[in-house]
Amino acid sequence: MGFLRAGQRAVRAAAIFSTKHTSCLSTKAPHPGTKNILLMGPPGAGKTTVGRIVARRLGLPAVDVDDDVLEPTWRMPVAAKLAAVGGERFLEEEGDALRNFSASGCVVSLTGSNPLHAAAMQHLTESGLVVYLDVDSEDIIQRLTRMKVNRIVGQEAGASMRDILLYRKQFYERWVDVRVLCGTGDTVEEVAEKVLQAVDRYQNQAGESYVSTRSDGEGSANQKSFFSDVVIEGLASDGGLYVPEKGFPVLSAREWLRLVDLSYPERALLILEKCIHPLEVSASALREMTFTAYGSNFSCEAVAPVKHLMKNQFVQELFHGPTASFKDLALQLMPRLFAHCLPQMCNYLILVATSGDTGSAVLSGFSGLSGVDRQRTGVLVFFPEEGVSEIQKLQMTSFREGNARAVSVRSDFDFCQRAIKRMFGEAGLTGHLAVEYGTVLSTANSINWARLLPQVVYHASAYLDLCRDGVVQFGEPFDVCIPSGNFGNAMSAVYAKQMGVPIRKVICASNHNRIITDFFASGEYDLRGRRLTPSESPAIDILKSSNVERFVHHASRGDGRLVRELFSRLDAQQHFQVPERLLRRMQQEVQAGWCSEDDCLAAIRSVHTHTGYVMDTHTAVAKVVADRLQDGSCPVVICSTAHYGKFAPAVFRALQIQNVPEDPVEQLRTLASTARRPEIHRDMMRRLQESVRGHTVCTAEYGVLVEEVEAMIHDCFLRVL
Incomplete structure (x- = not known):
């Protein structure tokens, strides 16, 4: 069964990336619809060997930038060129050579230093999919030691190999489309299989759809929901909650072990990359969101x-x-994901029912948005007047201006939550808000994926x-x-x-x-x-x-x-x-x-x-x-x-x-x-x-809460400045 699945992936990827193989290298731009697979990673990552295996599995030509581009261009070995011109000049000449390079339908193994030249990488990325072989630094150092390599491009005197590998990581993560997380001890065959899986996943976005918990599986395939849809909609139209149709991805033990010594933002990024399709949120955008969400806004570095x-x-x-609650772990990131997924034409009002901690966390998260994202999103929190602590109440009601506000209700949490669910379920209300105010309702409660x-x-x-x-x-x-x-x-x-x-x-x-x-x-x-x-x-x-x-x-x-x-x-x-x-x-x-x-x-x-x-x-x-x-x-x-x-x-x-x-x-x-x-x-x-004392208190009437929603829309989106 495993060989069958691998074969199916290879056939599908070959169909996507194939082109006529009579001349892989060319001075012309790639044919429309043909793509390269560009393998990127540090020296010693195995790009050349993995590239050959992947190319053979897909029936595509393999191109090694060192052997097939740089050395023919310079008419000398790469090592000799580096010795002759030095590190900085080498990077410039390497970049110039790549800017004249063109290929289509090939598996291209980049050099470890290619990503350091922005113009060359911009040119290369236009021709294909960049797959980052993310290999553990200790594995890299051991391999380079066996290869008797003690210095790499850009490594100045006194800088350790470990330091230069860490420095380069920022450039790999800048250009990556798809990461291949390599476990400690992975063989080149295993890494090649992961590359095929990564390419297949990238091209098969439809395979990462979401279904309602109440779906019987008989709906039309054309009604599939994807990550952006479920983030914006919150609750499914049939009243159910969204879940991944095929469940969660599984990391191997060796992949988990790669995460042991990483920081929390790094762990979060690698786990979330597995769960969010890169065509929904690009690797670079997800990295920026994640490192912002779990940065200096947390009082503990860990x-x-x-x-x-x-x-x-x-x-x-x-x-x-x-x-000061666990809700921040989700709600410092969720507003950024939400804003990223928003369609361009509407304003969005986030409705939240809280029994305490969610309220201040969602207000903090969404008030942290800036620019257009802040102008197009508002947050209205309902909480039980007698059902939260005094400090929780002060935290929520301290948000008084801008796009975030809290209102208390003389009832309990369940009433607040029922009222919000009822608003989502009333087509007349949601239609009125959309037509009259250009505003769509969504939610940041834990019902939202x-x-x-x-x-x-x-x-x-x-x-x-x-x-x-x-x-x-x-x-x-x-x-x-x-x-x-x-x-x-x-x-x-x-x-x-x-x-x-x-x-x-x-x-x-x-x-x-x-x-x-x-x-x-x-x-x-x-x-x-x-x-x-x-x-x-x-x-x-x-x-x-x-x-x-x-x-x-x-x-x-x-x-x-x-x-x-x-x-x-x-x-x-x-x-x-x-x-x-x-x-x-x-x-x-x-x-x-x-x-x-x-x-x-x-x-x-x-x-x-x-x-x-x-x-x-x-x-x-x-x-x-x-x-x-x-x-x-x-x-x-x-x-x-x-x-x-x-x-x-x-x-x-x-x-x-x-x-x-x-x-x-x-x-x-x-x-x-x-x-x-x-x-x-x-x-x-x-x-x-x-904080300043005093806040709005509502009676436990559905119509009164609807009035608060309309008032919030007026204040957020219709106020004349």
Whole structure:
């Protein structure tokens, strides 16, 4: 079967890249419709050998720039030319030679230094697809040592080979169309196969479509949705949630090991490249977005560090972003992806329902856009007036001007979420907004695929940190324990496992509202007569968990008809029961438990007493459930989803601190003097110091929320300046 698939890829790629082979090299421009495959990478990456294998598999001519272009042009060996003219002059003459080079329908192996000459590379890229052989630097150095190469072009005296390879990486990533991530120890045959797969993927964009969780697979092929579509639409037209039709790509162990010593932005880039088709978001654009999203806006250089807590328990701190919650890990990137995917003709208003942390994170993310992107997007957040902490409220309501605003509602999160879903589902309303105001509605809740996808990265990164620190060897399992409300965080862990991260169990932790716990225990999702009870962990005060639908779709192996039936019943009757066989499959991947308010506060006090570490109330819920459900046979990473300062009054009660200051800023300072770790959160403190009290409060009426939407559209897009 593997040989058959490889053969099919070769036939398809050859059909795309082929041309008459009588004269591959020419002084004429390539024929329309013919493309080269340009292999790029550092010296020692294996470009020449891999190029010959790929060319043979595709039945195309192979061109080696050193042997077939430079040496015939100069009439001397490349090494002799370098010795004669020196590094800088060599790069110029190499670039000049390439600017006169033309080929069509060939597999071209570039030199390691070609990408350093911008004009030459601009010329080359017009002729074909640039495939970057991303080989580990240590592998490169070992190969060059065996080849007795101790200096390469551009390496000045005193500069190490490792430094020059690192310097060159920026140029490879500037010109790349498709990256081939080479695992340590990959053979040239394996790399050649990856090149064929990469070329095939690039040309087969239709293979990376998305479907609704409620799709029965009988729709027209012409109605396929792609990444840009699902980012903009948010919710599928049938009320379902979008998922990749063919699931997630799987990284091999050797590919994962390449990521162990990388920074968080580098890990994120390589994982996201596997999940987002390069014709949707180019490699260079994705790199710029990713490094901007996870840069100086995070108060910790590690972005999402994993720290030892006690015994075999570790905590992943997901709160170092600008709003001090895990939502920043998605919402510093998602607005950039959203703006990139926007059609040119419309304005977009992002509607968000939040139980606390999502609100400030989405406001921060979208307010960070600039230029035209900022002018064409607005964000309106609805949150329950009595359902968030005072600090969360101040964070959200501090956004008062520009394209981002928060409004509270005298109800709970579920009402806010239902109202937004109703707006999306009313064709009369969405049509009116489009025709009257040229504005389209979208969402940044975790129902939006671009919100969920970046969260996959930090679960993978947690495991890579454990590997880097010697806690586990790659392949050894670990568990994750996640405070779960809307189930998006847990669902992203399930997807990380699909990609090859060896997660044994995803453990979901609930407070006394415990809807997730009951569902995984019985297979019954029952909202009949169930009331939401506010807690000290408000981000998980949710009864209707949107991403449970994605999990049921996953566990049922894509049975869209069953998903549609179950969730339509939930909408109509507030209840459904999954079949017993499906329940057993669900329980194989996910465990769930809950804890009381007293147990939550007691856990904060106990951990602080024994370690000096202060947890927020959501992390404490996860700690209690991990203690009860995790068997200790492998490490468990507890997702710390928010900084303790966001829930200061509850933490004061847990630590039994008297004489609590009334001012939120003073509360944070007092707590910081008590906690040995983690440190005070700089951006949250700054935002609170700048905040002004007072905000709009709405009654719990659908029509009133619609009026707020229209008012926001007027303020964002129709105001005369």
